[in-house]
Amino acid sequence: MKIFTKIVVLLVVVSNGLFAFSRRVDQMPNGRVFGCANCHINPAGGSSRNDFGKQIAAGFLQDGDLVWSPELAALDADGDGATNGEELQNPGGTWKIGDAAPGNIDLVTNPGDAASVPVNTRVKQPYPAWQPEEYMLGQNFPNPFNPTTNIEFTVRSQSRVTITVFNINGEPVKKIVDGYFQKGKYQVIFDGRDENGIMLSSGLYIYQMKTENIIQRRQMILLK
Numbered sequence: 001m002k003i004f005t006k007i008v009v010l011l012v013v014v015s016n017g018l019f020a021f022s023r024r025v026d027q028m029p030n031g032r033v034f035g036c037a038n039c040h041i042n043p044a045g046g047s048s049r050n051d052f053g054k055q056i057a058a059g060f061l062q063d064g065d066l067v068w069s070p071e072l073a074a075l076d077a078d079g080d081g082a083t084n085g086e087e088l089q090n091p092g093g094t095w096k097i098g099d100a101a102p103g104n105i106d107l108v109t110n111p112g113d114a115a116s117v118p119v120n121t122r123v124k125q126p127y128p129a130w131q132p133e134e135y136m137l138g139q140n141f142p143n144p145f146n147p148t149t150n151i152e153f154t155v156r157s158q159s160r161v162t163i164t165v166f167n168i169n170g171e172p173v174k175k176i177v178d179g180y181f182q183k184g185k186y187q188v189i190f191d192g193r194d195e196n197g198i199m200l201s202s203g204l205y206i207y208q209m210k211t212e213n214i215i216q217r218r219q220m221i222l223l224k
Helices: 002-025 051-059 070-074
Strands: 149-155 159-166 172-181 184-190 203-210 215-222
Touching (some): 149 159, 172 203
Antiparallel strands (some): 149 184, 159 172, 159 203, 203 215
């Protein structure tokens, strides 16, 4: 009888733990895409936490529930250069339980896996031998574009670089680059979506490159 009781208690504890893991999948935007692998090394869950899981456990649980927020969205748990929010298609951290899945589900990547990086936020260095002598923001191509376009920029010396897209009213709609770069020429893909992963309307947009030394702006047109 005692053995039977212990088995029942063990099963209840395990089932409650697994329920908590599966419940948290629905407490983050697009959590079902990677399931338990968002937070655990073992995709089935219940194993050691990955970096995103550790980050959640350290400060984003309330009564056992995951609290999705702008603060958690802004962090980069796996250090791959894309924020948790960018990877889950909700960069602003505004998604709430009950909302529709944000962004493009095909672009969702795993915030706990450094090898899983969203294409639209990956800055490439296609010309590693290039040694520019000036800061320059290139004209996007193609232009007009639908739905993606390439933006190239050069950095004269190690600098923090931000590239932000604004609408015609001067309101920022998406920050597509924000980081420190060595001297060189770089390229980033803009996917035509705002900070919440929503596709922008057709029209004229301004994109701005800002460093400690310069501010440059160019225009681009999104056509659908």
